[in-house]
Amino acid sequence: xxxxxxxxxxxxxxxxxxxxxxxxxxxxxxxxxxxxxxxxFWELQTQSISTCKFTLSPSSSWDSSLLxxxxxxxxxxxxxxxxxxxxxxxxxxxxxxxxAEDRMAISSSLSHEVINGSNLWADQIVHSFTQVSTFxxxxxxxxxxxxLGKSFMRFGDLIHTCRDxxxxxxxxxxxxxxxxxxxMAFVGSVQLEKFNATIYVADLVSLAMVRxxxxxxxxxxxxxxxxxxxxxxxxxxxxxxxxxxxxTFGIPAIEFLVLPRTLALLxxxxxxxxxxxxxxxxxxxxxxxxxxxxxxxxxxxxxxxALTNMWEIYSGLFKSLAFGLIIGLVGCYKGMFxxxxxxxxxxxxxxxxxVSITLIVVCDAIFEICFSLxxxx
Amino acid sequence: xxxxxxxxxxxxxSDLGLSYGNRTVLQExxxxxxxxxxxxVMGASGCGKSTLLKGMTGLLKPxxxxxxxxxxxxxxxxxLPHDEVLSKFGVLFQGGALWSSMNLLENISLPLETFxxxxxxxxxxxxxxxxxxxxxxxxxxLYPSELSGGMQKRAGLARALAMDPEILFLDExxxxxxxxxxNQLDELILELKDSLGITFVVVTHELDSIxxxxxxxxxxxxxxxxxxxxxxxxDLLKGSRLEEVRDFLGRSSRSNSK
Numbered sequence: 001x002x003x004x005x006x007x008x009x010x011x012x013x014x015x016x017x018x019x020x021x022x023x024x025x026x027x028x029x030x031x032x033x034x035x036x037x038x039x040x041f042w043e044l045q046t047q048s049i050s051t052c053k054f055t056l057s058p059s060s061s062w063d064s065s066l067l068x069x070x071x072x073x074x075x076x077x078x079x080x081x082x083x084x085x086x087x088x089x090x091x092x093x094x095x096x097x098x099x100a101e102d103r104m105a106i107s108s109s110l111s112h113e114v115i116n117g118s119n120l121w122a123d124q125i126v127h128s129f130t131q132v133s134t135f136x137x138x139x140x141x142x143x144x145x146x147x148l149g150k151s152f153m154r155f156g157d158l159i160h161t162c163r164d165x166x167x168x169x170x171x172x173x174x175x176x177x178x179x180x181x182x183x184m185a186f187v188g189s190v191q192l193e194k195f196n197a198t199i200y201v202a203d204l205v206s207l208a209m210v211r212x213x214x215x216x217x218x219x220x221x222x223x224x225x226x227x228x229x230x231x232x233x234x235x236x237x238x239x240x241x242x243x244x245x246x247x248t249f250g251i252p253a254i255e256f257l258v259l260p261r262t263l264a265l266l267x268x269x270x271x272x273x274x275x276x277x278x279x280x281x282x283x284x285x286x287x288x289x290x291x292x293x294x295x296x297x298x299x300x301x302x303x304x305x306a307l308t309n310m311w312e313i314y315s316g317l318f319k320s321l322a323f324g325l326i327i328g329l330v331g332c333y334k335g336m337f338x339x340x341x342x343x344x345x346x347x348x349x350x351x352x353x354x355v356s357i358t359l360i361v362v363c364d365a366i367f368e369i370c371f372s373l374x375x376x377x
Numbered sequence: 378x379x380x381x382x383x384x385x386x387x388x389x390x391s392d393l394g395l396s397y398g399n400r401t402v403l404q405e406x407x408x409x410x411x412x413x414x415x416x417x418v419m420g421a422s423g424c425g426k427s428t429l430l431k432g433m434t435g436l437l438k439p440x441x442x443x444x445x446x447x448x449x450x451x452x453x454x455x456x457l458p459h460d461e462v463l464s465k466f467g468v469l470f471q472g473g474a475l476w477s478s479m480n481l482l483e484n485i486s487l488p489l490e491t492f493x494x495x496x497x498x499x500x501x502x503x504x505x506x507x508x509x510x511x512x513x514x515x516x517x518x519l520y521p522s523e524l525s526g527g528m529q530k531r532a533g534l535a536r537a538l539a540m541d542p543e544i545l546f547l548d549e550x551x552x553x554x555x556x557x558x559x560n561q562l563d564e565l566i567l568e569l570k571d572s573l574g575i576t577f578v579v580v581t582h583e584l585d586s587i588x589x590x591x592x593x594x595x596x597x598x599x600x601x602x603x604x605x606x607x608x609x610x611x612d613l614l615k616g617s618r619l620e621e622v623r624d625f626l627g628r629s630s631r632s633n634s635k
Contacts, residue, residue: 027503027541030494063541063573065495068503096572099564104509340522341477 006034010041016051025066053085135333142255152251157260165226166268176217177276181205181283202302205284214277215316219323223356227331230261231352234335235345262328269324270317319367323360330356387412387576394441395432402428405603415577417587420597426580430546467542473533475521481532482517488539507535527553544576551583566590596622
């Protein structure tokens with residue numbers, strides 16, 4: 001079936017205007033031609049007319065686009081004081097027209113205004129500050145309740161989350177830590193060669209790994225992997241009103257959902273960091289023994305002499321504890337305060353990763369400055 | 378629409394089997410949907426009504442059997458159903474499934490912008506017209522998250538109607554609606570069926586609406602995972618050979634007679 005373009009043939013019949021609609025009035029057909037003839041006729045029309053009679057060619061197909069045209073024509077004609085006469089249109093068109101007109105007449109009493117919060121940036125800062133500190137305070141109270149044995153937290157959840165963010169992260173942590181150690185050894189060896197001191201690669205890799213890179217690399221992996229997952233999981237629970245339903249049972253979401261997640265990260269991040277330290281040193285060893293021709297034993301002895309003070313290792317683990325807490329809290333906070341649509345869920349997840357990594361780097365810098373000032377380095 | 382559309386089957390489902398992974402939900406399902414008619418899909422919760430709709434709209438590939446639209450198999454030789462077939466469908470999902478990052482006007486305009494030849498102004502008018510059909514005029518600029526569940530459902534229906542589809546699949550259209558709105562929805566379905574000749578496939582539990590809108594109904598069962606009875610709802614109420622079906626349909630008249 002070939003379709004004809006929408007068209008209108010308008011003829012002046014003396015006391016009324018006859019408007020014959022031709023072609024197929026379907027959504028998939030352009031209406032430029034029809035609009036042109038329609039507009040043209042009324043522009044040139046100078047005589048006063050009382051009625052405009054519409055007819056539809058019997059061979060025409062039609063859908064809602066015909067109704068739309070008739071509605072618009074009627075409104076336009078009304079403004080000119082002309083009556084639109086639809087009586088000669090097919091019965092089904094007339095029925096649907098009057099049905100739609102009835103529905104349109106029931107005007108909605110809904111207010112168009114959307115209540116918005118204050119847009120003043122200072123207000124927003126105060127609001128988010130209050131929100132963050134309330135969240136932090138509630139979390140501390142929840143930890144307190146846990147120690148008193150009155151928490152709603154289920155230990156099964158804690159174990160389950162520990163497995164998810166600890167053991168399951170081992171492969172990626174292995175890869176990243178190994179390659180970090182390897183890269184540092186390569187970069188260091190080139191510089192140390194100038195001073196004929198290549199064996200100090202072992203010192204460089206081991207100290208950098210335990211003080212800095214182990215904790216930092218694990219934190220970045222965890223922020224991208226686990227923090228984002230927390231934000232997405234809690235965010236979709238928020239959207240589906242699961243968090244509200246917990247509240248109606250009197251179960252605080254902070255204790256039931258946030259606590260196991262943050263505690264799991266708090267426990268797992270230092271363990272993963274310790275593991276990353278070892279793997280990173282092995283990465284350095286690979287370069288030392290395979291590229292620089294040191295014996296493995298020699299490399300290990302050198303590493304051992306670099307790490308005589310256990311504080312070197314503890315300081316890294318101490319930092320990772322803080323990083324784990326940051327990732328857990330940021331991820332859960334972003335999830336808990338997601339808006340009510342899927343776009344805001346995406347924003348929450350993105351911002352949980354961005355905020356976590358930023359805070360981690362800032363926090364790392366503060367730690368290092370403090371350690372230096374206090375003489376621990 | 379051509380006024381003289383002859384009654385013929387527009388969808389033929391034959392020996393259809395649907396599953397999620399290893400779990401078979403429906404098997405050996407066969408029925409026809411007549412052009413311009415309204416088919417009600419009934420059955421207890423979890424019997425596969427929504428799954429059947431997924432199978433018919435090309436969202437779930439059947440493991441067995443065929444869905445034919447106007448004589449052509451929906452799933453061609455390839456892995457995906459034909460696009461031109463899908464463009465003739467309108468689907469209202471159970472939860473409305475509105476795109477949450479767009480307001481209602483944009484939700485309805487998107488298919489019109491993509492597939493129709495209307496200009497910007499006409500598209501906006503059309504969206505406003507479709508919203509008024511479902512009783513939501515004045516809500517054009519609201520976002521889905523600002524609407525109640527029932528309003529989201531009606532907005533979803535307005536979007537399904539956007540392109541004047543030949544077939545509308547409605548998944549529990551009146552769930553979450555008050556009796557007045559539910560009644561208005563039935564009127565709308567009858568009106569569209571009558572004047573635009575749209576074919577409806579409706580999954581519903583609303584017995585009153587089943588009796589008032591549907592010409593034919595199929596009854597799915599949890600146990601046998603297939604159609605256990607079909608026919609005109611009123612005939613099923615009176616003369617179904619299965620007590621389960623009579624009991625299901627009888628709930629409405631019983632509550633009316635009290």
